[in-house]
Amino acid sequence: MAVNDALKARMVELGLTQVELSERMNDAIHTLTGTRGTVSARTVHNLMCGHTGWPHAKQRMALEIVFGCPATELGFTPRTRAPVTTPQENDAVLRRTFTHAATGLAIGAAAPRPAGPDTRRRIGAGDIQRLHAKFAQIITRDHRQGGRLTIETQALGLAGEALGLLQHGSASQRIQNAVYATAASFTSSAMWAAIDGRRFDAAQRHFDRASSLAGMSGDLTIQFRIWSHAGSLYRHLGRPVDALAANDAARRLAITRRDPLFAALGHARHAAIHGVQGDIGAIQRTLGRAQEAFERAKDDEPRPVWMTAFFDRAELHSLATAAHLSARDYATAEAHAHRSLAALRPELERTRAITTARLCQAQLGQDDIGPAVRTAMTIDQDTLMHPRVMGMLTGFTNALHRRAPTSSQTRLWDAYAREHLRRTL
Template sequence: MSVPPNHVLVEWMSDQRLGSRELAELVNKAVAELTGRPGGLDDSNIRAWRSGRVRCPKSVQLRALEHVSGKSATDLGFERRTRSPATAPAQEEPPVLRRHLVQGAVAIAASAATPTYAAPRRIGITDVERLQQRFADIIASDHRHGGQQTIEQQAAALSDEALQLQASGAASQRVRGYLYASAAAFRSSAMWAAIDGRRYNSAIAHMREAQQLAEMSGDQAIKFRIWSHAGTMYRHMKRPADAAAANDVARNLAITRRDPLFASLGHARHAAIHATAADLRATRRSFDAAQEAMQRADPDAQRPVWMRAFYDQAELDSLALSAFMSLAEYDAAEAHAHRCLAALRPHMHRSRAITTSRLALAQLRQGDLEPAVTSAMRVPQDAATSHPRVIEMLAAVGAELRKKAPTSSPTRLWTEYARTLKGTVK
């Protein structure tokens, strides 16, 4: 008797532009984060899921898949395995779904309202871990979409929830420190989403609250993240002096001496700031320092989820691309764009769209019209019509094409293509 294929999973993978091998790699990484041991899936396992030969993955693989996708097993077309109460492990928690993010904040706040005669609730490290799991979901959504106001709102709501949890019961000093650090991390993600979406007034408000929470936590990693984000924000606002001052706070934290990867990120972002001040020599010197520090960093060291999720060689090349674009060094910018695209991890959808848009501009400004249009047309349409930075850059591609060669075939091709993008890109 033939087994029907899992059309729901097939359709979701198609929407996400994921092949079987790519999905296997993502699930294996999620298994490693959940268990501390790498997953053993390959593309044949994913094909078995797609074909329906496997009606439901094993428990840890299923949790990892739900973490990667943000969907439940049933939403992915699987039939959950059932266990009797006697055999079900007591510590296993239900998967956390992104769509429950805001509703979860309300539910936890309501459950915290205990009667006056009840003993105070004891808040433990498992409560922090639940929040951190949902934070990982927000990070994943940010890498997929970027800059969206919904991401900003979800991250801010989760920060408020961490503070509500603080007030809902008794906790050790260590757990309270973790909760303040979590609230600061969530607020800094709201700040980053606002920066990415060009909503700078909102970003500044999130920054101030995040800084206060980070001070109460005493967590060096989150202090670094917030001040480093502040440097990036001021750089985008064309305020290089403020950007350098904020990034210097991050670079002078003790964590940059303990972990070369933090030092590398600090140097790389400082290089991009030097570029906005038109200092080519300082830009190159800082990128050399960033590269050297990255080579010294232990790839297996314990780091926060936000750091593990984005900073690697691809991000270093992305920052170099941005810097050399600012300096009008377009041949160097193009080289870093190609390196970045070759090294980007599959889940970095937003970064791929931004890098491809910058590549198109770098090629165009070297006079390479046809490659520029080809690159611009490779930007996924969802990013081309919804991400503010991508929309800006693609609009610049169209404007420069019309200025450089108004009647050329690449200009006509781009103009016709841009009409299909819901009128967003000109």
């Protein structure tokens, strides 16, 4: 049997060991079926070494959820002759194939298809409410932890659960659109978790699926979120032209004319992209538009949970910090960072860590070595392993050694790093 190099490469990309992948797969199977899987490290070893050329249905779906791509892209080849399967497994495969062709998202359902049309239940508002409650939990975890592969995996599994409803039951057009919108929301959360965790290839795949689902839903708010996330993805990839185009797609949606808060977020993220280009004038103009739109927004306007969970005055200043920091306007970046931290809600732990990391970089950019080191040392240790925080502190350490290699503050930071950041620096 040939070694499965494609699977091994994806595992390396995500930093997964055989044991960790088995745990992720068992989590995904639990999401799909309600029962935790029995995948072991030995199972994964067989998948990697080619002993298992085409996993059974639940394992395939779990792999697709974990890696965000079809099993065929993971080095597996379907059997040329029809295998002997149970009715449930065969039906699940057909269901997955149908949904993948229809939406571009490989999913599995949590239960077998009902026997006939008379047994198909009606999907209603209560089903949508239950999905929204799960989505709110994803949002809460994302803002507390962020970037975790487990968040990405769970979000994809819940997108599959949402779409599975349409395969089991009947629904009005309104409810069907709501299901697609919810599935798009879950997939966009997986996309953001991948961006936040620096898994950019996976983020691009999630974007493709999320944008397809959002288009089928007709929901402008989730379309805004997805295109805005795409702008952030391309900004982090150092592709400002693509980032501006994607964010413009978000800013052109009618929701930005109906609700100034969406316009404010669109403008603020546009300013962050201009920061990558070093265009101070464009940053100032776009932030001015963001501020003006933010002041016009009404607090009592009904908005999706993903928007209300994070976008406020603190986030506006955080994006301004990112814009000016990228443009090396360090003094202005520091001022916005202080304003953001002062207004930040306590539950947004990841945002606090990222903004604090930006603050220490801004201080270092002004040669304020002591304040910069003291600021960096205030970052909560529970957030130090976040990939974005890790990357910024790595950059901070390198810049500190370039600016003040023999400083006592540099030695202080190095000692702190050895004690607390062994796994990151």
